[in-house]
Amino acid sequence: MSASSRFPAGFLWGAATSAYQIEGSPLADGAGPSNWHRFSHEPGRTANGDTGDVACDHYRRSPEDVGLMKALGLGAYRFSIAWSRILPEGRGRVNPKGLDFYARLIDLLLESGIQPLVTLYHWDLPAALDDQGGWLNPEIVRWFADYADVAFRAFGDRVPMWATLNEPWVVADAGYLHGVHAPGHRSVPETAVVARHLLCAHGAAVRAYRDCCRQRIGLVVNLEPQEPASEAPEDHAAAARMDSYMNRQFLDPALRGEVPDLLPELFGEAWSPFTPDDLRLAHQPLDFLGVNYYKRGVARDDPAGLLVRARAVSPAGSTFTATGWEVHAESFTRVLCWVKERYGDLPLYVTEKVAAFDDPAPGADGRVEDPARVRYYRDHLRAAREAMRRGVDLRGYFAWSLLDNFEWSAGYAKRFGLHYVDFGSQRRTPKASAHYYREVIRSQGAVLEDPLPVSAG
Ligand code: FCB
Numbered sequence: 001m002s003a004s005s006r007f008p009a010g011f012l013w014g015a016a017t018s019a020y021q022i023e024g025s026p027l028a029d030g031a032g033p034s035n036w037h038r039f040s041h042e043p044g045r046t047a048n049g050d051t052g053d054v055a056c057d058h059y060r061r062s063p064e065d066v067g068l069m070k071a072l073g074l075g076a077y078r079f080s081i082a083w084s085r086i087l088p089e090g091r092g093r094v095n096p097k098g099l100d101f102y103a104r105l106i107d108l109l110l111e112s113g114i115q116p117l118v119t120l121y122h123w124d125l126p127a128a129l130d131d132q133g134g135w136l137n138p139e140i141v142r143w144f145a146d147y148a149d150v151a152f153r154a155f156g157d158r159v160p161m162w163a164t165l166n167e168p169w170v171v172a173d174a175g176y177l178h179g180v181h182a183p184g185h186r187s188v189p190e191t192a193v194v195a196r197h198l199l200c201a202h203g204a205a206v207r208a209y210r211d212c213c214r215q216r217i218g219l220v221v222n223l224e225p226q227e228p229a230s231e232a233p234e235d236h237a238a239a240a241r242m243d244s245y246m247n248r249q250f251l252d253p254a255l256r257g258e259v260p261d262l263l264p265e266l267f268g269e270a271w272s273p274f275t276p277d278d279l280r281l282a283h284q285p286l287d288f289l290g291v292n293y294y295k296r297g298v299a300r301d302d303p304a305g306l307l308v309r310a311r312a313v314s315p316a317g318s319t320f321t322a323t324g325w326e327v328h329a330e331s332f333t334r335v336l337c338w339v340k341e342r343y344g345d346l347p348l349y350v351t352e353k354v355a356a357f358d359d360p361a362p363g364a365d366g367r368v369e370d371p372a373r374v375r376y377y378r379d380h381l382r383a384a385r386e387a388m389r390r391g392v393d394l395r396g397y398f399a400w401s402l403l404d405n406f407e408w409s410a411g412y413a414k415r416f417g418l419h420y421v422d423f424g425s426q427r428r429t430p431k432a433s434a435h436y437y438r439e440v441i442r443s444q445g446a447v448l449e450d451p452l453p454v455s456a457g
Pocket of ligand 1: 018021166167170222292352402407409416
């Protein structure tokens with residue numbers, strides 16, 4: 001392999017997590033409850049009734065976890081702040097002990113040469129705000145900007161990269177349309193209102209950042225390139241609707257200051273129009289875009305389908321992960337190129353990526369063999385490099401996730417981590433994929449050309 005086909009020097013190699021999924025101790029040291037704390041404690045909301053009460057106990061084990069990052073050779077770590085740890089009621093009173101937890105974590109990362117990327121909102125809303133309407137209340141735009149301002153003023157000097165929201169599409173779709181995430185609502189008109197408020201809140205937080213800080217801020221979205229299930233014009237139209245709903249709904253307002261034409265049509269009477277001020281607020285200059293990519297979508301027309309009138313189909317002959325997501329590395333290249341074509345040369349980071357597989361517990365030799373994930377890393381990192389060859393300004397890659405963790409409504413059943421977590425003993429064991437990722441980082445991608453380690457071949 002030639003030196004030029006390695007990832008460039010300065011490419012940021014990271015891993016990602018989020019607060020409610022790993023921290024545990026959700027009410028410790030004066031934290032207020034979040035909507036996810038409340039939701040996961042309601043019967044029937046999560047697989048097995050699992051909650052984030054203990055999760056990976058990261059709240060008490062963060063030094064050990066930073067040690068795992070160092071052993072991997074990570075240059076960056078993406079984590080989120082639990083809003084209700086630092087503002088127990090969501091606004092007003094600040095809880096100094098909540099700030100202390102993140103201050104210690106940030107210091108530890110910096111001492112270890114690991115750059116923090118902080119996400120302000122990864123789905124855990126203070127329950128006190130949910131009681132006042134949460135994302136349905138227009139006041140949330142100000143609540144979010146005020147919370148962001150507290151975080152910026154506390155950590156802005158030490159945190160070089162911030163993300164406002166993680167995957168706003170999931171917040172609206174899973175939380176307010178399908179009801180499978182907190183707060184568990186099912187309403188088409190609410191989905192439109194929430195999406196608009198999310199976009200305005202994002203913009204208001206970016207404005208607050210520009211008032212006090214000078215490093216970098218961006219947005220993190222999940223993207224799924226959409227393809228029609230057949231050549232039928234109905235399926236082509238279904239794929240276009242899915243694309244507007246999933247991919248353009250948040251990016252067009254945030255990066256182009258416009259609403260995709262198909263959206264008001266899809267929502268019909270349930271549409272929540274943007275005022276010119278909403279659009280101006282949502283459309284802030286960003287320093288980077290974070291792309292979370294898990295799979296492509298293959299859409300079939302379905303007149304009975306909720307809102308989008310389309311249904312995702314599983315292509316025959318493909319391989320699927322433990323969450324039923326198709327493995328399709330070419331679509332990863334494609335989606336990165338699409339972002340460049342449609343939105344221009346904004347620096348991109350892959351802020352989440354990888355797959356759940358049914359990993360075995362550590363063997364007698366202490367190893368966890370996860371050959372499918374090793375292969376997945378190899379193929380998708382090659383796909384990322386291919387996008388860079390085609391001119392995409394990709395600056396970094398964050399593996400999801402550092403640790404097996406609380407996978408929202410799927411509870412602890414789905415393992416995505418580089419480290420196997422035994423949730424009884426809290427013992428962490430690096431999987432074969434962690435060893436592989438470490439070698440990728442050490443060789444700056446050169447090992448992607450080598451034959452796979454035997455067990456993954
Ligand atoms: C993403 C979420 C992340 C995790 C992965 C598997 O949509 O951002 O928290 O659940 O999926």
